[in-house]
Amino acid sequence: MSALTSEERDLIEPIERPPILQRTLDWAAVNSGTANLEGLADMAARLADAFSVLPGEVRLVEPARVEKVDAEGKPRAVSHGRHLVLSVRPEAGRRVILTGHMDTVYARDHPFQTCDWIDDNTLHGPGTADMKGGLSLMLAGLAAYESGNPTLGYDVMINSDEETGSLSSAPLIAELAHGKLAALTYEPALPGGIMARSRPGSGNYAAVVTGKSAHAGRNPEEGRNAVVAASDLAMRLAAGRRDGLSVNPARIEGGAPNNTVPDLAILHFNIRPRAPDLAELAARMIDSAIAEISTRHDVQIHLHGGVSRPPKPVDAKTEALFGLVSKAAADLGQHMTWQDTGGVCDGNNIAACGVPVIDTMGACGGAIHSPDEFLLVDSLEARARLTALVMHRLERERS
Structure with missing residues (x-):
């Protein structure tokens, strides 16, 4: 000293x-x-x-x-x-x-x-x-x-x-x-x-997927499966990982009995961008994924959350x-x-x-x-x- x-x-x-x-x-x-x-x-x-x-x-x-x-x-x-x-x-x-x-x-x-x-x-x-x-x-x-x-x-x-x-x-x-x-x-x-x-920054999100229920055996084609849509969204988001940006689909809640097409699912996920431009890129990627999955599965998706810890x-x-x-x-x-x-x-x-x-x-x-x-x-x-x-x-x- x-x-x-x-x-x-x-x-x-x-x-x-x-x-x-x-x-x-x-x-x-x-x-x-x-x-x-x-x-x-x-x-x-x-x-x-x-x-x-x-x-x-x-x-x-x-x-x-x-x-x-x-x-x-x-x-x-x-x-x-x-x-x-x-x-x-x-x-x-x-x-x-x-x-x-x-x-x-x-x-x-x-x-x-x-x-x-x-x-x-x-x-x-x-x-x-x-x-x-x-x-x-x-x-x-x-x-x-x-x-x-x-x-x-x-x-x-x-x-x-x-x-x-x-x-x-x-x-x-x-x-x-x-x-x-x-x-x-x-x-x-x-x-x-x-x-x-x-x-990195960190953002936590909950994507609420609303579909349409139907009988799983009698008329499943009339339903809109929220769990399938949430799973597809999870895969789409996970594909957005890149250097400096991690995306972690963490949990899916919701569902219905086995004989019912589920009309509700909630996907919880986290992103970690290393830089502000990657946070902006992640926001665009999330918006694009939600629009694509909403159209593909004919469901509504409401996003809650955001980046609470900036890079x-x-x-x-x-x-x-x-x-x-x-x-x-x-x-x-x-x-x-x-x-x-x-x-x-x-x-x-x-x-x-x-x-x-x-x-x-x-x-x-x-x-x-x-x-x-x-x-x-x-x-x-x-x-x-x-x-x-x-x-x-x-x-x-x-x-």
Whole structure:
């Protein structure tokens, strides 16, 4: 750490692992699956209490309205938890945004609910890496930063629906990202501590296919088979895959008894375009496929959904931010590289606002979104120190 100034060494010296780890264990014990509103309310209250040690106002923001197509092909409102926002020095001329999420992929009735130790440095538990460890170390880093008479302003946004696409928090993310000089998002690092570089966009869709029912034996020719049409649409969409654009038909719902031509089917599919022009190409491809299948099978198709995570390319401002973060990591003795990834996160939404973002500032670990999820606990204080140093250097960058 010889490259650190005495001021920087004093800033990070108080950061220790035990309190960061204890918060992580406490928070991981709360099931906060995206649909568990009671658990999310518990987590929001705990987070509000913990982050209140920082200066500024903590508030809980109501989720925006979100609809989802149900098994009958009808849009229904989906409930979400409230989102936490902390605003520090809102009057400051230079401000950043730090984001994370309180929800996990583990439902209230999922069997993976408790933590245990694999070895002295490896904690196995739900949401430990993704991202309750990240939230805890973010708080530790900000608390250390606040000890040094800071002037940089910032907002912290912790949403309740990131794991399902941030549909109820997207307007809030856009509002808070506006005008920020940089963003830090606390998704876990990739295996080996690698940081995520560019990300594709992501869009989730439901195509509701309405046909015409008829007796399967007596007069099937008078029916219009919605399941067959949905299957044909799935094949047509899958054929649109190309370099930089993945298309995944994921599920078909609907159907009818075996003796009836089914008049309803719902095709759910996902697209992941690597660049904005590929997102536009995908939109044209979807429209063309729907028109073709509608005519071929004499059915009606109504499309719901869209691209909720725009592609996240890397521009010069993002390269510069990574340079600052990687230099800080090197000065702390933390080797850092970055690479493109196929996953998406709130970093996509922030980048779409023109704000440079590093979106894997969280803990190191692995096997996220599975019952094997684990956290490397020595990354907790390391990444907290990185947060404090990056905030300090962002402040000094133009001072």
